[in-house]
Amino acid sequence: MTLALAEIRRHPGRFAAVTGALALIMFLVLVLAGLSDGLWYGATGAIRHTDADLEVFSVDSLHVLTRSNLAGSDADRVRAVAGVADVGAIGVLLAPASVGGAVRDSALVGYAPGRPGSPPTIVDGRLPSPGEPGVAAADATQRGRLRLGDTVTVEGASQPLRIVGFVDDARFQLLPTLWTTVDSWRTIRDQVRPERRSREATVQALPVRLAPGADPAQVARAIDATLGSTTTVPRDQAVLAIPGAAQMRATFAQIIVTTFLVAALVVALFFALLTVEKRTLLAMLKALGAANRRLAGGLLAQALLASAAGLVLGGLLAVALAALLPATFPVLLRAPTAVVLIVAALLTAATGVALSLRRVTRIDPALALGGIQ
Amino acid sequence: MYLAFAELRRGRLRFGLLAAAVALLVFLALFLATLGQTLVDFETGALATNSADVFVFDAAAHGNLRASRLAPDLVGSVASVPGVGASAGVGQADVSADAGDGPRPLVLFGVQPGQPGTPGRLVAGRWPGAGEAVVDRADTASGFTLDTVMTVRPGAARLRVVGYVSGARLGAGPTAYTTVEQWRQVLRAGNPDATSIPLNLVAVRAGPGVSATVLAARIGAAVPGVAAVDRAAAAAAVPGVALIGQTFALLVGITFVVAVVVVGFFFLIVTVQKRRVFLALRALGASTALLARSLLVQVAVLVTIGVAVAGGVLAGAAATMPPTFPIAVDPVLVGEVLAAMLAGSLAASLLSVRRIAALDPAAGQHH
Numbered sequence: 001m002t003l004a005l006a007e008i009r010r011h012p013g014r015f016a017a018v019t020g021a022l023a024l025i026m027f028l029v030l031v032l033a034g035l036s037d038g039l040w041y042g043a044t045g046a047i048r049h050t051d052a053d054l055e056v057f058s059v060d061s062l063h064v065l066t067r068s069n070l071a072g073s074d075a076d077r078v079r080a081v082a083g084v085a086d087v088g089a090i091g092v093l094l095a096p097a098s099v100g101g102a103v104r105d106s107a108l109v110g111y112a113p114g115r116p117g118s119p120p121t122i123v124d125g126r127l128p129s130p131g132e133p134g135v136a137a138a139d140a141t142q143r144g145r146l147r148l149g150d151t152v153t154v155e156g157a158s159q160p161l162r163i164v165g166f167v168d169d170a171r172f173q174l175l176p177t178l179w180t181t182v183d184s185w186r187t188i189r190d191q192v193r194p195e196r197r198s199r200e201a202t203v204q205a206l207p208v209r210l211a212p213g214a215d216p217a218q219v220a221r222a223i224d225a226t227l228g229s230t231t232t233v234p235r236d237q238a239v240l241a242i243p244g245a246a247q248m249r250a251t252f253a254q255i256i257v258t259t260f261l262v263a264a265l266v267v268a269l270f271f272a273l274l275t276v277e278k279r280t281l282l283a284m285l286k287a288l289g290a291a292n293r294r295l296a297g298g299l300l301a302q303a304l305l306a307s308a309a310g311l312v313l314g315g316l317l318a319v320a321l322a323a324l325l326p327a328t329f330p331v332l333l334r335a336p337t338a339v340v341l342i343v344a345a346l347l348t349a350a351t352g353v354a355l356s357l358r359r360v361t362r363i364d365p366a367l368a369l370g371g372i373q
Numbered sequence: 374m375y376l377a378f379a380e381l382r383r384g385r386l387r388f389g390l391l392a393a394a395v396a397l398l399v400f401l402a403l404f405l406a407t408l409g410q411t412l413v414d415f416e417t418g419a420l421a422t423n424s425a426d427v428f429v430f431d432a433a434a435h436g437n438l439r440a441s442r443l444a445p446d447l448v449g450s451v452a453s454v455p456g457v458g459a460s461a462g463v464g465q466a467d468v469s470a471d472a473g474d475g476p477r478p479l480v481l482f483g484v485q486p487g488q489p490g491t492p493g494r495l496v497a498g499r500w501p502g503a504g505e506a507v508v509d510r511a512d513t514a515s516g517f518t519l520d521t522v523m524t525v526r527p528g529a530a531r532l533r534v535v536g537y538v539s540g541a542r543l544g545a546g547p548t549a550y551t552t553v554e555q556w557r558q559v560l561r562a563g564n565p566d567a568t569s570i571p572l573n574l575v576a577v578r579a580g581p582g583v584s585a586t587v588l589a590a591r592i593g594a595a596v597p598g599v600a601a602v603d604r605a606a607a608a609a610a611v612p613g614v615a616l617i618g619q620t621f622a623l624l625v626g627i628t629f630v631v632a633v634v635v636v637g638f639f640f641l642i643v644t645v646q647k648r649r650v651f652l653a654l655r656a657l658g659a660s661t662a663l664l665a666r667s668l669l670v671q672v673a674v675l676v677t678i679g680v681a682v683a684g685g686v687l688a689g690a691a692a693t694m695p696p697t698f699p700i701a702v703d704p705v706l707v708g709e710v711l712a713a714m715l716a717g718s719l720a721a722s723l724l725s726v727r728r729i730a731a732l733d734p735a736a737g738q739h740h
Contacts, residue, residue: 017638024631031627035620060469060526062478067467069527069563096435103435105612155433155440174613192433194442198566243478244545247698251408255401262397266635269390273642276387328616329623 004298018270026314036252038330043245046172052207055238063241072201083214088115107172110185117207125165136161156192267352283367307349377667395679398632409621415545421608425489425576426585436610458580461488462572472516483556490576498536507536514696528562637721644725655734
C-alpha cells in the first residue's frame with residue numbers, strides 16, 4: 001500500500017491521464033444525473049411533494065391532470081366516504097404569464113388552502129389564505145425573477161396575481177409555477193380558455209388524505225364506486241402519469257449505466273497499460289517476497305484514489321457548469337444522488353482494475369532475473 | 374505502416390479496450406443526438422412538416438399553440454391580407470382515445486382537408502371526412518391502424534382511421550387529424566356548457582411569389598391581436614423544444630470531449646511507454662514523419678472501428694426502443710460523428726507526435 005501511494009507521489013503524471021479521463025467521465029455522469037433529477041423534480045413537484053395519499057381523476061383522464069375534469073361538488077361526496085380524512089381540489093392551467101413585461105410559459109395551479117394537495121414547504125412569505133382572491137405563491141426557483149409583492153398576469157386574464165410567498169419543490173411540468181386559490185384559478189381559466197367555461201364549478205383532481213389506518217386501495221375503490229365516473233390512484237401513480245417524466249428518468253438511468261460501463265473500461269484500459277509498464281518491477285517485488293495480495297491491494301488503492309480524484313474534479317466541473325448554465329436548464333445536483341454515484345464510481349473502478357489484478361497475480365517472479373521477456 | 378498494424382495485432386487487449394471505450398462513448402453521443410433529434414421532431418412535427426407556410430397565433434399566446442385562442446371569424450380577416458393564397462382555421466385538443474386495447478392519450482387536431490393546416494405528408498389512405506381521422510404512422514404501434522374505429526373521450530365520438538400521415542406528431546405522443554367540425558363536436562361533448570369553441574391557429578399558404586417571412590409580417594401588421602410566424606419559427610417556439618435541443622447538445626458535446634480526451638491520453642501513455650523503441654527506430658534511420666504517420670494511422674483505425682461498432686450498437690438500441698417511440702440510425706449523423714471524432718482524436722494525438730519529434734536519436738545509443 002505504501003509503495004502504491006509512493007508511486008503516485010513520485011509519478012503523478014503517470015496517473016494524471018487516468019484521473020483526467022475519469023474526471024471528465026464523472027463530470028458527464030454528474031451532469032446526466034443532475035439533468036435526470038432536475039427533469040424529474042421539476043416536472044413532478046406539484047403532485048409528488050404534497051400531503052395527499054390519493055388523487056381522484058375523471059375516468060377518461062388517464063390520470064393526467066390536464067386531461068381531467070371533475071365537478072367541484074364531488075369533493076363533498078368523497079369526504080363522506082369511509083376512510084377519507086380530508087379532500088382538497090386541484091386545477092392547472094398552462095399558459096404564458098408576464099412579470100413586468102417579460103413573458104414566460106407558466107403553470108397556474110389552483111388548490112384549496114389548508115386542504116390536501118397544498119404545497120407543504122414555504123420558504124418565504126406565506127400561502128394564499130382560503131378564499132383569498134388575487135394572490136399566489138410562486139415556486140422557489142423563481143426567486144431571482146420575482147419578489148414578494150410583485151404581480152404576475154396570465155396573458156389574456158384581467159386579474160393579476162400578487163406574489164405573497166415562495167414554496168419549495170412545487171413545480172409542474174418544468175414550468176415556473178404559481179399556486180393560487182382554486183376559485184382564482186377557475187376565474188382566470190374561464191377567461192383564457194372560454195371553451196372550458198361551465199355552469200358548474202369544475203376542478204381537475206381531488207387530492208385525498210386518508211384517515212389513520214385506512215386501506216388506500218379499499219378507499220380508492222369506494223370513492224370510484226361512489227362517484228361512478230372517476231379513477232382514484234395513489235399519489236405515486238399520479239406522479240408517474242405526468243407526461244414524459246417517468247420515461248425521461250428511465251432513459252437517463254440507462255445512459256448513466258452506459259457511462260459507468262465506459263468508466264469501467266477506461267479504468268481497465270489505463271491500469272492495464274500501467275501494469276504492462278511495471279511488469280518487470282512487479283516481478284522483482286515478487287522475487288523479493290511481496291505477496292500477490294499486497295501488490296493487488298496496492299493496485300486497487302491506486303485505482304480507487306485515481307477515481308476519487310476524478311470524482312472530486314468531475315464534481316467541481318459539474319458544480320461550475322450548473323452555476324454557469326442559465327436558470328432555464330433543469331440541472332439539480334442533489335446530495336443523495338451524489339452519494340449513490342460516488343459509491344457506484346468506486347465500485348466501477350474496483351471492477352475496472354480487476355483485469356489488471358489478474359495480470360499481476362500471473363506475473364512470474366523469474367521475469368526479474370531477465371530470463372523471460 | 375506495417376509496424377502500426379503489427380502492433381495493433383499484437384496489443385489486441387489494450388487496443389481492444391480502447392476501441393471498446395471509444396465505441397461506447399461514441400454510441401452514447403450518437404444515442405443522445407438521435408434521441409434529442411427524435412424528441413424535437415415528435416414534439417414539433419405537427420407544425421414543422423405542415424402544409425402551411427405561416428401560422429397565426431393569438432398574440433397573448435406567445436407562440437404556444439395550446440394557449441392560443443382565436444375567434445373563428447378571424448380566418449376571414451387573415452384571408453383578406455394581400456399575399457395570402459389560402460387560409461384555414463386549425464383546432465387542437467388533448468383527449469384520450471380507445472382503439473380497442475384501452476384508452477391512450479391523443480392529441481386531436483381539427484383541420485380542413487385540402488386547405489393549409491393539414492400535415493404535409495399523407496403516406497397512406499386519404500384525408501378524413503366526418504367521423505374519420507388520419508393518424509401519424511408512428512402511432513400504428515398504439516393500435517391506431519387503418520380502418521380501426523377509435524372512441525374519443527370526452528364524449529364518445531367514434532372516428533375511423535382512413536389514412537396515415539408522417540412526421541406530424543405534437544408532444545411526442547399519438548396524434549390524429551380530423552375535420553374542424555368533428556373536433557368542435559369532441560370539445561363540445563367535453564363541456565356541453567361551452568358558449569364558444571375558439572380555434573387555436575389560422576394556417577396560411579402564401580400566394581405565388583410571396584415569401585413566408587414577408588407574409589407573416591404583413592398579417593401581424595394588418596390583423597390586430599395576432600402574431601404570425603413562418604413554419605420554422607412556429608416549430609421552434611413549441612414550449613420546451615429549445616430546452617430539449619440545448620440539453621442534448623450539451624450532453625453530446627461533453628461525451629464527444631470525453632471520447633477525444635480518452636484517445637489522446639491513451640496514445641500519450643503508449644508513446645511514453647514506447648520511448649525506447651522509438652529511439653531505437655530513429656537511430657536506425659526511421660524519420661519522425663514515418664513514426665508519426667504510424668501513430669496517426671493507429672488512431673484513425675481505432676476511431677473508425679469504434680465509430681463503426683457504435684453505429685451497430687445504436688442500430689441494436691433502436692431495435693429495442695418501444696414502437697411508440699421509434700428512433701432510426703441516421704447514416705449522415707454517423708458519418709459526421711466519424712469525421713468529428715477523427716479530427717478531434719488526431720488533433721489530440723498531436724501531443725504524442727510532439728513527443729516523438731522531440732526524441733533525440735543520439736540518446737538511443739546509450740540504451
